[in-house]
Amino acid sequence: MSHHILIIGANGGIAKALIKQYCQNQDTVTVHSVSRSDVVHSYANQNHSVFDTSAESEIIKFLQATTQKGIRFDKVICTTGVLHRVSEDTNIGSLKPEKRLEDIQQSALAEYFAVNTILPALWLKHLVKSVNKNRACLIFFSARVGSISENGLGGWYGYRASKAALNMIVKTASIEYKRRTPNSVLACYHPGTVDTELSKPFQANVKPGKLFTAQYTAERLLEHIEQLDCEQSPYYFDWDGQNIQY
Template sequence: MSVIPELTSEADVLICGASRGIGLALCAALLTRGDVARVWAVARKASTSPELAALAGQYGERLKRVDCDARDEQSLEALVSKAREECDHLHLVISTLGILHQDGAKAEKGLAHLTLASMQASFTTNTFAPILLLKHLLPLLRKQPSTFVALSARVGSIGDNRLGGWYSYRSSKAALNQLLHTASIELKRLNPAATVLAIHPGTTDTDLSQPFQANVPEGQLFEPAFSADRIIELVGAHGPADSGTFWAWDDKPIVW
Protein backbone atom coordinates (compact mmCIF):
# COMPACT_ATOMS: atom_id res chain seq x y z
CA MET A 1 0.00 0.00 0.00
CA SER A 2 1.38 3.40 -0.98
CA VAL A 3 1.92 6.01 1.73
CA ILE A 4 -1.17 7.88 0.45
CA PRO A 5 -3.89 6.50 -1.86
CA GLU A 6 -3.38 6.70 -5.64
CA LEU A 7 0.27 7.76 -5.39
CA THR A 8 2.48 6.09 -8.00
CA SER A 9 5.74 7.95 -7.27
CA GLU A 10 7.98 8.35 -4.25
CA ALA A 11 6.58 10.78 -1.69
CA ASP A 12 7.86 14.00 -0.22
CA VAL A 13 6.58 14.14 3.36
CA LEU A 14 6.59 16.95 5.93
CA ILE A 15 6.14 16.33 9.65
CA CYS A 16 5.51 19.37 11.86
CA GLY A 17 6.30 18.79 15.52
CA ALA A 18 9.01 16.34 14.48
CA SER A 19 11.54 16.58 17.30
CA ARG A 20 9.80 14.38 19.88
CA GLY A 21 6.93 12.03 20.66
CA ILE A 22 4.69 10.95 17.81
CA GLY A 23 6.28 13.39 15.37
CA LEU A 24 9.74 11.90 15.88
CA ALA A 25 8.33 8.37 15.63
CA LEU A 26 6.61 9.28 12.36
CA CYS A 27 9.90 10.53 10.91
CA ALA A 28 11.65 7.31 11.90
CA ALA A 29 8.89 5.09 10.51
CA LEU A 30 8.53 6.96 7.22
CA LEU A 31 12.26 6.95 6.55
CA THR A 32 12.26 3.14 6.57
CA ARG A 33 9.84 3.10 3.63
CA GLY A 34 11.09 2.69 0.10
CA ASP A 35 8.24 4.81 -1.29
CA VAL A 36 9.26 7.92 0.69
CA ALA A 37 11.83 10.09 -1.06
CA ARG A 38 12.37 12.71 1.65
CA VAL A 39 11.05 13.63 5.05
CA TRP A 40 10.99 17.28 6.05
CA ALA A 41 11.33 17.29 9.85
CA VAL A 42 9.95 20.59 11.12
CA ALA A 43 10.14 21.78 14.72
CA ARG A 44 11.07 24.88 16.67
CA LYS A 45 14.53 23.43 17.33
CA ALA A 46 14.83 20.80 14.64
CA SER A 47 18.43 21.67 13.78
CA THR A 48 19.64 21.09 17.35
CA SER A 49 17.53 18.03 18.20
CA PRO A 50 19.85 15.10 19.10
CA GLU A 51 17.17 12.62 18.06
CA LEU A 52 16.75 14.16 14.62
CA ALA A 53 20.53 14.41 14.30
CA ALA A 54 20.74 10.66 14.88
CA LEU A 55 18.17 10.04 12.13
CA ALA A 56 20.08 12.38 9.80
CA GLY A 57 23.23 10.38 10.47
CA GLN A 58 21.42 7.21 9.47
CA TYR A 59 19.45 8.49 6.48
CA GLY A 60 21.54 11.39 5.20
CA GLU A 61 19.93 13.80 2.76
CA ARG A 62 16.59 11.98 2.87
CA LEU A 63 15.94 13.84 6.14
CA LYS A 64 15.65 17.62 5.92
CA ARG A 65 15.65 19.39 9.29
CA VAL A 66 13.99 22.81 9.33
CA ASP A 67 13.57 25.15 12.31
CA CYS A 68 10.08 26.65 12.28
CA ASP A 69 7.59 27.88 14.85
CA ALA A 70 4.20 27.18 13.28
CA ARG A 71 2.62 29.78 15.56
CA ASP A 72 4.52 32.50 13.66
CA GLU A 73 3.58 33.31 10.07
CA GLN A 74 6.99 34.71 9.15
CA SER A 75 8.52 31.45 10.28
CA LEU A 76 6.00 29.54 8.16
CA GLU A 77 6.83 31.70 5.13
CA ALA A 78 10.50 30.81 5.59
CA LEU A 79 9.59 27.12 5.82
CA VAL A 80 7.75 27.25 2.49
CA SER A 81 10.65 29.05 0.83
CA LYS A 82 13.05 26.40 2.12
CA ALA A 83 10.88 23.51 0.94
CA ARG A 84 10.36 25.02 -2.52
CA GLU A 85 14.12 25.09 -3.07
CA GLU A 86 14.04 21.30 -3.40
CA CYS A 87 10.49 20.24 -4.24
CA ASP A 88 7.40 21.64 -5.92
CA HIS A 89 4.87 19.32 -4.29
CA LEU A 90 4.34 17.72 -0.88
CA HIS A 91 2.44 14.46 -0.99
CA LEU A 92 1.86 14.15 2.76
CA VAL A 93 1.89 16.69 5.59
CA ILE A 94 1.23 15.65 9.18
CA SER A 95 0.87 18.15 12.02
CA THR A 96 1.45 16.60 15.44
CA LEU A 97 1.23 19.98 17.19
CA GLY A 98 -0.65 19.97 20.47
CA ILE A 99 -0.39 20.99 24.12
CA LEU A 100 -2.49 20.22 27.17
CA HIS A 101 -0.57 21.56 30.16
CA GLN A 102 2.50 23.19 28.59
CA ASP A 103 3.39 26.75 27.56
CA GLY A 104 0.80 28.26 29.89
CA ALA A 105 -2.04 25.91 28.96
CA LYS A 106 -3.89 24.06 31.72
CA ALA A 107 -6.09 20.97 31.94
CA GLU A 108 -8.92 22.73 33.78
CA LYS A 109 -11.27 20.62 35.89
CA GLY A 110 -13.98 23.28 36.15
CA LEU A 111 -15.04 26.75 35.09
CA ALA A 112 -13.35 28.28 38.12
CA HIS A 113 -9.97 27.24 36.74
CA LEU A 114 -10.41 28.92 33.34
CA THR A 115 -8.14 31.83 32.46
CA LEU A 116 -7.83 33.83 29.28
CA ALA A 117 -4.09 33.11 29.16
CA SER A 118 -4.62 29.35 29.34
CA MET A 119 -7.29 29.39 26.64
CA GLN A 120 -5.14 31.54 24.37
CA ALA A 121 -2.16 29.22 24.82
CA SER A 122 -4.27 26.16 24.01
CA PHE A 123 -5.85 27.68 20.92
CA THR A 124 -2.58 29.13 19.63
CA THR A 125 -0.87 25.74 19.44
CA ASN A 126 -3.77 23.31 19.08
CA THR A 127 -5.94 25.27 16.66
CA PHE A 128 -4.20 28.20 15.01
CA ALA A 129 -0.80 26.62 14.30
CA PRO A 130 -2.05 23.57 12.32
CA ILE A 131 -4.43 25.57 10.14
CA LEU A 132 -1.81 28.26 9.49
CA LEU A 133 0.58 25.47 8.49
CA LEU A 134 -2.00 24.30 5.94
CA LYS A 135 -2.56 27.86 4.72
CA HIS A 136 1.11 28.44 4.00
CA LEU A 137 1.77 25.00 2.51
CA LEU A 138 -1.28 25.17 0.23
CA PRO A 139 0.77 26.04 -2.90
CA LEU A 140 2.65 22.74 -2.39
CA LEU A 141 -0.57 20.71 -2.09
CA ARG A 142 -2.47 21.86 -5.14
CA LYS A 143 -1.46 19.21 -7.68
CA GLN A 144 -1.16 15.42 -7.70
CA PRO A 145 -2.45 13.33 -4.79
CA SER A 146 -1.81 15.04 -1.47
CA THR A 147 -2.92 14.47 2.11
CA PHE A 148 -2.90 16.90 5.03
CA VAL A 149 -3.37 15.39 8.48
CA ALA A 150 -3.63 17.10 11.86
CA LEU A 151 -3.65 15.13 15.07
CA SER A 152 -6.82 15.93 16.94
CA ALA A 153 -8.27 14.23 20.04
CA ARG A 154 -11.38 12.28 20.89
CA VAL A 155 -12.08 14.75 23.70
CA GLY A 156 -12.55 17.37 20.98
CA SER A 157 -15.72 15.57 19.92
CA ILE A 158 -18.80 17.50 21.09
CA GLY A 159 -21.04 14.47 20.59
CA ASP A 160 -18.75 12.22 22.64
CA ASN A 161 -18.28 14.62 25.59
CA ARG A 162 -19.73 12.91 28.67
CA LEU A 163 -17.22 13.84 31.38
CA GLY A 164 -16.71 17.59 30.94
CA GLY A 165 -13.55 19.35 32.10
CA TRP A 166 -10.46 20.20 30.08
CA TYR A 167 -12.29 23.23 28.69
CA SER A 168 -9.42 24.78 26.74
CA TYR A 169 -8.07 21.54 25.30
CA ARG A 170 -11.48 20.17 24.32
CA SER A 171 -12.64 23.38 22.68
CA SER A 172 -9.35 24.02 20.88
CA LYS A 173 -9.50 20.56 19.32
CA ALA A 174 -13.19 20.98 18.44
CA ALA A 175 -12.31 24.25 16.70
CA LEU A 176 -9.45 22.50 14.88
CA ASN A 177 -11.88 19.85 13.64
CA GLN A 178 -14.18 22.52 12.21
CA LEU A 179 -11.28 24.30 10.50
CA LEU A 180 -10.04 21.05 8.96
CA HIS A 181 -13.50 20.12 7.72
CA THR A 182 -13.93 23.59 6.21
CA ALA A 183 -10.50 23.44 4.58
CA SER A 184 -11.32 20.05 3.07
CA ILE A 185 -14.19 21.64 1.14
CA GLU A 186 -11.92 24.32 -0.31
CA LEU A 187 -9.15 21.86 -1.18
CA LYS A 188 -11.60 19.59 -2.96
CA ARG A 189 -12.25 22.46 -5.38
CA LEU A 190 -8.56 23.32 -5.79
CA ASN A 191 -7.29 19.75 -6.07
CA PRO A 192 -9.80 16.87 -6.34
CA ALA A 193 -6.96 14.49 -5.41
CA ALA A 194 -6.41 16.21 -2.04
CA THR A 195 -7.39 14.74 1.31
CA VAL A 196 -7.71 16.42 4.71
CA LEU A 197 -8.02 14.24 7.81
CA ALA A 198 -8.32 14.72 11.57
CA ILE A 199 -6.86 11.76 13.45
CA HIS A 200 -7.04 10.80 17.13
CA PRO A 201 -3.85 8.80 17.81
CA GLY A 202 -5.01 7.33 21.11
CA THR A 203 -3.37 8.03 24.45
CA THR A 204 0.34 7.92 23.74
CA ASP A 205 3.27 7.88 26.15
CA THR A 206 4.43 11.47 25.58
CA ASP A 207 4.96 14.61 27.65
CA LEU A 208 1.36 15.63 26.91
CA SER A 209 -0.18 12.58 28.59
CA GLN A 210 2.45 11.95 31.28
CA PRO A 211 0.63 13.55 34.26
CA PHE A 212 -2.57 11.60 33.48
CA GLN A 213 -1.22 8.16 32.60
CA ALA A 214 -2.23 6.61 35.93
CA ASN A 215 -5.87 6.89 34.83
CA VAL A 216 -5.37 5.17 31.48
CA PRO A 217 -6.83 1.62 31.33
CA GLU A 218 -4.34 -1.21 30.94
CA GLY A 219 -3.39 -1.75 27.32
CA GLN A 220 -4.60 1.70 26.22
CA LEU A 221 -1.35 3.64 26.67
CA PHE A 222 0.57 3.39 23.41
CA GLU A 223 4.23 3.77 22.59
CA PRO A 224 4.93 6.57 20.05
CA ALA A 225 6.14 4.01 17.48
CA PHE A 226 2.81 2.16 17.68
CA SER A 227 0.81 5.38 17.30
CA ALA A 228 2.97 6.40 14.34
CA ASP A 229 2.39 3.08 12.59
CA ARG A 230 -1.36 3.35 13.12
CA ILE A 231 -1.43 6.92 11.75
CA ILE A 232 0.50 5.84 8.65
CA GLU A 233 -1.95 2.98 8.10
CA LEU A 234 -4.91 5.36 8.41
CA VAL A 235 -3.36 7.81 5.96
CA GLY A 236 -2.83 5.02 3.44
CA ALA A 237 -6.41 3.82 3.81
CA HIS A 238 -8.30 7.12 3.46
CA GLY A 239 -8.21 9.16 0.28
CA PRO A 240 -10.24 12.00 -1.27
CA ALA A 241 -13.58 10.28 -0.73
CA ASP A 242 -12.97 10.54 3.04
CA SER A 243 -11.62 14.09 3.03
CA GLY A 244 -12.89 16.18 5.91
CA THR A 245 -13.50 13.24 8.27
CA PHE A 246 -12.36 12.40 11.80
CA TRP A 247 -10.83 8.99 12.62
CA ALA A 248 -9.54 7.17 15.68
CA TRP A 249 -6.32 5.17 15.77
CA ASP A 250 -8.32 1.94 15.33
CA ASP A 251 -9.82 3.14 12.02
CA LYS A 252 -13.23 3.91 13.53
CA PRO A 253 -14.92 7.24 12.74
CA ILE A 254 -15.46 9.70 15.58
CA VAL A 255 -18.62 11.78 15.85
CA TRP A 256 -18.12 15.52 15.58
Protein backbone atom coordinates in the same frame (compact mmCIF):
# COMPACT_ATOMS: atom_id res chain seq x y z
CA MET B 1 10.90 9.43 -7.94
CA SER B 2 11.11 10.72 -4.38
CA HIS B 3 8.01 11.34 -2.30
CA HIS B 4 8.14 14.31 0.03
CA ILE B 5 6.77 14.06 3.57
CA LEU B 6 6.41 17.07 5.88
CA ILE B 7 6.36 16.47 9.65
CA ILE B 8 5.42 19.54 11.73
CA GLY B 9 6.49 19.39 15.38
CA ALA B 10 9.38 17.03 14.80
CA ASN B 11 10.59 16.73 18.41
CA GLY B 12 7.42 15.19 19.81
CA GLY B 13 7.38 11.50 20.70
CA ILE B 14 4.98 10.43 17.95
CA ALA B 15 6.68 12.68 15.39
CA LYS B 16 10.02 11.02 16.08
CA ALA B 17 8.45 7.61 15.58
CA LEU B 18 6.85 8.73 12.31
CA ILE B 19 10.13 10.12 11.01
CA LYS B 20 11.91 6.87 11.90
CA GLN B 21 9.24 4.78 10.17
CA TYR B 22 9.39 6.82 6.97
CA CYS B 23 13.17 7.21 6.84
CA GLN B 24 14.08 3.61 7.64
CA ASN B 25 11.34 1.75 5.78
CA GLN B 26 10.74 3.75 2.60
CA ASP B 27 13.68 4.26 0.24
CA THR B 28 11.86 6.67 -2.08
CA VAL B 29 10.90 9.11 0.69
CA THR B 30 12.46 12.39 1.73
CA VAL B 31 11.24 13.63 5.12
CA HIS B 32 11.17 17.36 5.72
CA SER B 33 10.86 17.88 9.47
CA VAL B 34 10.32 21.21 11.20
CA SER B 35 10.36 22.26 14.85
CA ARG B 36 11.45 25.07 17.16
CA SER B 37 14.67 23.24 18.09
CA ASP B 38 17.19 20.91 16.51
CA VAL B 39 16.68 17.14 16.50
CA VAL B 40 18.95 14.82 18.46
CA HIS B 41 19.16 12.28 15.64
CA SER B 42 18.56 12.68 11.92
CA TYR B 43 18.56 10.30 8.97
CA ALA B 44 20.23 10.47 5.58
CA ASN B 45 16.89 11.14 3.87
CA GLN B 46 15.72 13.71 6.44
CA ASN B 47 15.95 17.47 5.99
CA HIS B 48 15.35 19.28 9.27
CA SER B 49 14.58 22.99 9.61
CA VAL B 50 14.53 24.95 12.86
CA PHE B 51 12.19 27.94 13.16
CA ASP B 52 9.11 29.15 15.01
CA THR B 53 6.48 26.89 13.45
CA SER B 54 3.68 29.12 14.77
CA ALA B 55 4.94 32.28 13.05
CA GLU B 56 3.20 32.89 9.74
CA SER B 57 6.17 34.74 8.24
CA GLU B 58 8.41 31.75 9.00
CA ILE B 59 5.90 29.31 7.54
CA ILE B 60 5.74 31.36 4.35
CA LYS B 61 9.53 31.54 4.11
CA PHE B 62 9.91 27.78 4.56
CA LEU B 63 7.26 26.89 1.97
CA GLN B 64 8.60 29.41 -0.53
CA ALA B 65 12.04 27.82 -0.21
CA THR B 66 10.73 24.29 -0.77
CA THR B 67 8.61 25.42 -3.73
CA GLN B 68 11.64 27.05 -5.35
CA LYS B 69 13.36 23.66 -5.14
CA GLY B 70 10.43 22.07 -6.96
CA ILE B 71 9.19 20.23 -3.87
CA ARG B 72 5.51 19.33 -3.55
CA PHE B 73 4.41 17.52 -0.42
CA ASP B 74 2.68 14.17 -0.82
CA LYS B 75 1.92 13.87 2.89
CA VAL B 76 1.79 16.41 5.69
CA ILE B 77 1.45 15.37 9.33
CA CYS B 78 1.03 18.10 11.94
CA THR B 79 1.71 16.58 15.36
CA THR B 80 1.81 19.78 17.41
CA GLY B 81 -0.34 20.19 20.50
CA VAL B 82 -0.33 21.35 24.10
CA LEU B 83 -2.27 19.97 27.07
CA HIS B 84 -0.23 20.82 30.14
CA ARG B 85 3.04 22.37 31.26
CA VAL B 86 4.83 22.60 34.58
CA SER B 87 7.02 25.68 34.81
CA GLU B 88 8.84 27.58 37.54
CA ASP B 89 9.27 30.51 35.16
CA THR B 90 6.67 33.08 36.19
CA ASN B 91 6.91 34.70 32.76
CA ILE B 92 5.74 31.49 31.12
CA GLY B 93 3.59 30.01 33.87
CA SER B 94 2.17 26.54 34.24
CA LEU B 95 -0.66 25.12 32.18
CA LYS B 96 -3.08 22.36 33.13
CA PRO B 97 -6.55 21.23 32.08
CA GLU B 98 -9.38 22.91 33.95
CA LYS B 99 -11.52 20.80 36.31
CA ARG B 100 -14.23 23.42 36.86
CA LEU B 101 -15.42 26.77 35.53
CA GLU B 102 -13.45 28.68 38.15
CA ASP B 103 -10.22 27.28 36.71
CA ILE B 104 -10.68 29.01 33.33
CA GLN B 105 -7.98 31.60 32.67
CA GLN B 106 -7.75 33.93 29.72
CA SER B 107 -4.01 33.35 29.25
CA ALA B 108 -4.43 29.57 29.26
CA LEU B 109 -7.27 29.69 26.73
CA ALA B 110 -5.15 31.89 24.49
CA GLU B 111 -2.27 29.40 24.59
CA TYR B 112 -4.49 26.39 23.94
CA PHE B 113 -5.94 28.04 20.85
CA ALA B 114 -2.58 29.42 19.68
CA VAL B 115 -0.95 25.98 19.62
CA ASN B 116 -3.84 23.59 19.00
CA THR B 117 -5.89 25.65 16.54
CA ILE B 118 -4.17 28.71 15.09
CA LEU B 119 -0.84 27.05 14.29
CA PRO B 120 -2.47 24.25 12.22
CA ALA B 121 -4.77 26.79 10.56
CA LEU B 122 -1.82 28.86 9.36
CA TRP B 123 -0.14 25.79 7.88
CA LEU B 124 -3.40 24.79 6.16
CA LYS B 125 -3.68 28.28 4.74
CA HIS B 126 -0.33 28.15 2.97
CA LEU B 127 0.03 24.43 2.22
CA VAL B 128 -2.78 24.58 -0.32
CA LYS B 129 -0.19 25.90 -2.79
CA SER B 130 2.55 23.48 -1.73
CA VAL B 131 0.96 20.02 -1.88
CA ASN B 132 1.16 17.51 -4.71
CA LYS B 133 -1.77 18.22 -7.03
CA ASN B 134 -1.95 14.57 -8.08
CA ARG B 135 -2.39 13.18 -4.57
CA ALA B 136 -1.83 14.68 -1.14
CA CYS B 137 -2.82 13.75 2.38
CA LEU B 138 -2.81 16.24 5.26
CA ILE B 139 -3.21 14.90 8.80
CA PHE B 140 -3.67 17.08 11.88
CA PHE B 141 -3.42 15.62 15.35
CA SER B 142 -6.67 16.23 17.18
CA ALA B 143 -8.20 14.39 20.14
CA ARG B 144 -11.35 12.45 20.94
CA VAL B 145 -12.15 14.99 23.67
CA GLY B 146 -12.52 17.52 20.86
CA SER B 147 -15.75 15.80 19.87
CA ILE B 148 -18.69 17.98 20.94
CA SER B 149 -21.24 15.17 20.59
CA GLU B 150 -19.19 12.72 22.68
CA ASN B 151 -18.51 15.12 25.56
CA GLY B 152 -20.25 13.58 28.55
CA LEU B 153 -17.66 14.32 31.24
CA GLY B 154 -17.03 18.06 31.05
CA GLY B 155 -13.87 19.80 32.22
CA TRP B 156 -10.75 20.46 30.14
CA TYR B 157 -12.39 23.58 28.68
CA GLY B 158 -9.44 25.03 26.81
CA TYR B 159 -8.09 21.77 25.41
CA ARG B 160 -11.52 20.49 24.37
CA ALA B 161 -12.53 23.78 22.76
CA SER B 162 -9.23 24.26 20.90
CA LYS B 163 -9.38 20.74 19.46
CA ALA B 164 -13.05 21.14 18.52
CA ALA B 165 -12.08 24.38 16.78
CA LEU B 166 -9.26 22.55 14.98
CA ASN B 167 -11.75 19.97 13.75
CA MET B 168 -13.95 22.74 12.35
CA ILE B 169 -10.98 24.48 10.70
CA VAL B 170 -9.96 21.25 8.96
CA LYS B 171 -13.53 20.38 7.96
CA THR B 172 -14.11 23.86 6.55
CA ALA B 173 -10.76 23.94 4.77
CA SER B 174 -11.53 20.59 3.15
CA ILE B 175 -14.35 22.26 1.18
CA GLU B 176 -11.93 24.78 -0.30
CA TYR B 177 -9.21 22.18 -0.83
CA LYS B 178 -11.68 20.10 -2.88
CA ARG B 179 -12.07 23.03 -5.25
CA ARG B 180 -8.41 23.99 -5.43
CA THR B 181 -6.65 20.63 -4.99
CA PRO B 182 -9.35 17.99 -5.70
CA ASN B 183 -7.01 15.05 -5.02
CA SER B 184 -6.23 16.09 -1.45
CA VAL B 185 -7.38 14.32 1.70
CA LEU B 186 -7.71 16.23 4.97
CA ALA B 187 -8.07 14.46 8.30
CA CYS B 188 -8.12 14.99 12.06
CA TYR B 189 -6.47 12.10 13.88
CA HIS B 190 -6.81 10.92 17.48
CA PRO B 191 -3.69 8.83 18.23
CA GLY B 192 -5.07 7.41 21.46
CA THR B 193 -3.26 7.81 24.77
CA VAL B 194 0.40 7.51 23.91
CA ASP B 195 3.33 7.19 26.32
CA THR B 196 4.72 10.67 25.69
CA GLU B 197 5.25 13.82 27.75
CA LEU B 198 1.80 15.10 26.79
CA SER B 199 -0.02 12.23 28.53
CA LYS B 200 2.30 11.47 31.48
CA PRO B 201 0.25 13.17 34.25
CA PHE B 202 -2.88 11.30 33.13
CA GLN B 203 -1.56 7.80 32.45
CA ALA B 204 -2.69 6.40 35.81
CA ASN B 205 -6.31 6.60 34.65
CA VAL B 206 -5.71 4.77 31.38
CA LYS B 207 -7.34 1.36 31.03
CA PRO B 208 -4.98 -1.64 30.73
CA GLY B 209 -3.82 -2.12 27.15
CA LYS B 210 -4.84 1.40 26.12
CA LEU B 211 -1.53 3.15 26.73
CA PHE B 212 0.28 2.92 23.42
CA THR B 213 3.89 3.32 22.45
CA ALA B 214 4.73 6.08 19.99
CA GLN B 215 5.98 3.44 17.57
CA TYR B 216 2.65 1.61 17.67
CA THR B 217 0.47 4.64 17.02
CA ALA B 218 2.84 5.78 14.25
CA GLU B 219 2.57 2.39 12.56
CA ARG B 220 -1.23 2.49 12.79
CA LEU B 221 -1.39 5.99 11.31
CA LEU B 222 0.82 5.04 8.37
CA GLU B 223 -1.46 2.07 7.69
CA HIS B 224 -4.59 4.23 7.79
CA ILE B 225 -3.18 7.00 5.60
CA GLU B 226 -2.89 4.62 2.66
CA GLN B 227 -6.60 3.78 2.93
CA LEU B 228 -7.95 7.34 2.93
CA ASP B 229 -10.11 8.33 -0.06
CA CYS B 230 -10.20 11.92 -1.32
CA GLU B 231 -13.88 11.46 -2.18
CA GLN B 232 -14.61 10.88 1.53
CA SER B 233 -12.51 13.79 2.81
CA PRO B 234 -12.51 15.13 5.49
CA TYR B 235 -11.97 12.43 8.11
CA TYR B 236 -12.05 12.50 11.91
CA PHE B 237 -10.84 9.13 13.09
CA ASP B 238 -8.82 7.36 15.77
CA TRP B 239 -5.79 5.07 16.02
CA ASP B 240 -8.05 2.05 15.38
CA GLY B 241 -9.43 3.51 12.17
CA GLN B 242 -12.81 4.23 13.74
CA ASN B 243 -14.68 7.40 12.80
CA ILE B 244 -15.32 9.93 15.57
CA GLN B 245 -18.45 12.05 15.63
CA TYR B 246 -17.87 15.79 15.47
